[in-house]
Amino acid sequence: MERPNVLLALPDGQLAAAETALRRAGFEPVRLDESGPHVDLAAIDCDEQPEVAQQLHASLHDGRSVPTILIFGAEPPDYGTQGDEYAMKPCPPEALIYRLQAMLIRSGRALPGDAAGMGAEMSDTPMMGEGRVISVFAPKGGVGKTTVAVNMAVALREQTRDRVLLFDADVGVGNVTAVLEVPAKKGLIDLADSPPSEWTDLAFEHITAVHPDTGVRVLTWGSDPADSEKVTVDLLLAALRWGKANHAYVVVDNHPGYDDRTMAMLTLATEIFLVVTPEVGAIRNSAQFLALAREVGLGEIVRVVVNRANHGISVENMSQSLGLPIAATIVSNGPKAVMAANEGQPVIRKFPKEKIAQDLHNVARLVTQPPLPKEERETRRWWMRLGARASNA
Ligand SMILES: Nc1ncnc2c1ncn2[C@@H]1O[C@H](COP(=O)(O)OP(=O)(O)O)[C@@H](O)[C@H]1O
Ligand SMILES: [Mg+2]
Structure with missing residues (x-):
């Protein structure tokens, strides 16, 4: 059974732990320097090298749309597109895995270990319903x-x-x-x-x-x-x-x-x-x-x-x-x-x-x-603004 490839652009200190946890959960971590392999999902730390992160994100959305988790500390990046997710730091490996699983499911893909939607049927797997x-x-x-x-x-x-x-x-x-x-x-x-x-x-x-x-x-x-x-x-x-x-x-x-x-x-x-x-x-x-x-x-x-x-x-x-x-x-x-x-x-x-x-x-x-809570009527919450930006992108 195919393991979903996840491109990890994380600080060096966090990479090894994240890779181990991802493998255990049935994903295949891919490093930035491993050129070539097809990428199903990505997780990018947006703060370490902001320009590199943005370029990487752009390359993942150039002629394709790789669902990406954008991990940030203080300010969310403004280049996210629909299908992306935002995670605030700290984002420990377990949290990363739950978010990746949720992204797979939301994009209508099977989870690792769920052979029902894998293989030949993969591209025909219907999108998840909206209930x-x-x-x-x-x-x-x-x-x-x-x-x-x-x-x-x-x-x-x-x-x-x-x-x-x-x-x-x-x-x-x-x-x-x-x-x-x-x-x-x-x-x-x-x-x-x-x-x-x-x-x-x-x-x-x-x-x-x-x-x-x-x-x-x-x-x-x-x-x-x-x-x-x-x-x-x-x-x-x-x-x-x-x-x-x-x-x-x-x-x-x-x-x-x-x-x-x-x-x-x-x-x-x-x-x-x-x-x-x-x-x-x-x-x-x-x-x-x-x-x-x-x-x-x-x-x-x-x-x-x-x-x-x-x-x-x-x-x-x-x-x-x-x-x-x-x-x-x-x-x-x-x-x-x-x-x-x-x-x-x-x-x-x-x-x-x-x-x-x-x-x-x-x-x-x-x-x-x-x-409708009061503060929401007055000022829209940051993630709503983000959502609007993302859907305009
Ligand atoms: N508002 C309430 N007033 C009186 N009894 C309640 C109330 N809510 C729950 N109970 C009773 O408390 C017990 C535990 O409730 P339950 O819904 O089974 O809890 P849980 O699923 O969290 O274990 C049940 O006997 C239920 O009938
Ligand atoms: Mg119960």
């Missing part, structure tokens, strides 16, 4: 991730009537079908023994169930924790790519933690909803996650949702501790949450008039009717 990926995450379990994900999926469906996929990616643990009862009992695990060439659209359709009352489509990793190791990063990403291509919204219930599978899923999110409860421990974990998210270039897409917001630490204090506005709050309503779950019904359908249901609908409205 939005709403990832629900928390560093620790028990804070309400599944509750938010399930109700978000149902609310998006009710608000838009579009196709919605609820994707249980809490591998080994999660069981969204305990909260949202669906007839079929298949999952990604049933594809784990097949070669990637058999991970077709039809195969994913076969393991997807439909919640009869709402029409929300449900894809789970499986249900037997004993087999859960067989659900690989490649399989999850192939499923996500299919989900994105065939649904307007994919709502992902993630595993709580920083394992490779979860990080890969988060990398492809359009929005990350970080669920936090008003407790010191949960806030501390969430602050750590926010720092990591910023490090790997995902900081801009994180929104904080406070669950059980009417207890414990105040929303204002939480916002201060996290250094971010709170996008939405959900009240605690234990009895109603449990009664709904016992019937395999989402709480927003079972008790639509309760405050908890209205709060959960408002979380989904952040996706369907995003509010």
Whole structure:
């Protein structure tokens, strides 16, 4: 199987570590002085020798368009084009890999190790669909991730009537079908023994169930924790790519933690909803996650949702501790949450008039009717200016 070639123009001190990490992740690093080989992707440090970096970028976009990660310290370069990505320093090797994987997927290419789209089919591989990926995450379990994900999926469906996929990616643990009862009992695990060439659209359709009352489509990793190791990063990403291509919204219930599978899923999110409860421990974990998210270039897409917001630490204090506005709050309503779950019904359908249901609908409205923050109305953020420049280029 072909490994994607990645041209690395990085400072000498960082090159060796990046090369090792890239090889381990299935990429083939290419150095600047190795003339000749075909280049699939590139990562350029824009600060070391700015003129050289710009020339290199131009040569990668002269008669071809090599998706490039532009790594910068203070000021982003102004020569980026569409298909390029920006990464702020520091950009450690793991962050570089997640960004490269995301670029491959966004450009409709297969990931290393994902033979489904490689070889003869490569040039015919369709572009990835435009569905939005709403990832629900928390560093620790028990804070309400599944509750938010399930109700978000149902609310998006009710608000838009579009196709919605609820994707249980809490591998080994999660069981969204305990909260949202669906007839079929298949999952990604049933594809784990097949070669990637058999991970077709039809195969994913076969393991997807439909919640009869709402029409929300449900894809789970499986249900037997004993087999859960067989659900690989490649399989999850192939499923996500299919989900994105065939649904307007994919709502992902993630595993709580920083394992490779979860990080890969988060990398492809359009929005990350970080669920936090008003407790010191949960806030501390969430602050750590926010720092990591910023490090790997995902900081801009994180929104904080406070669950059980009417207890414990105040929303204002939480916002201060996290250094971010709170996008939405959900009240605690234990009895109603449990009664709904016992019937395999989402709480927003079972008790639509309760405050908890209205709060959960408002979380989904952040996706369907995003509010325009004040500072954005006044001055457009730097990356929006960048985007406009890039699309004019
Ligand atoms: N706002 C809430 N009010 C009352 N109970 C809640 C609320 N959110 C979640 N729960 C309950 O808390 C438990 C854990 O929630 P869950 O969504 O499964 O968390 P996670 O997926 O993060 O582990 C469940 O029993 C759920 O019904
Ligand atoms: Mg859960």
